[in-house]
Amino acid sequence: MKHFTRNPLERMMMQTPKPQQEQEIPAAPKGHRCYGCGRYGEPCVLPCYRDRLPDTAGKRDEAEL
Template sequence: MTRFTDSPYERMMTRRPEGGKETSRPSSLPPSHPCYGCGNYGQPCVGFCHRQLTAWLRERRNKNHETGDR
């Protein structure tokens, strides 16, 4: 493969990352786990459930949109 520059970084950037799929995603959770189906699984928790928060915000927006409140 032809290189554009003589930089060693160019060769490094064209390589595939080591580890592959097994290190890029956390393992699957069983359906009984409280975080099952959460889009933020694998990221650190901050003391509240992101899934519940987004559902609450969606519900609140819909309610405010229907009543015209802010």
């Protein structure tokens, strides 16, 4: 394929981007409020969505005792 200009940026824009490595986020330690949360490592918005789920609300209270 021919290039329209001699600008090196044109060749760079035509290349496919290389995949970036995903950084592993360590799991929350046992006893932490976010233990077992799939959103750990992201900004936390309270009230937590896990408190709203009927099947996990009771389990969470028992774990804190």
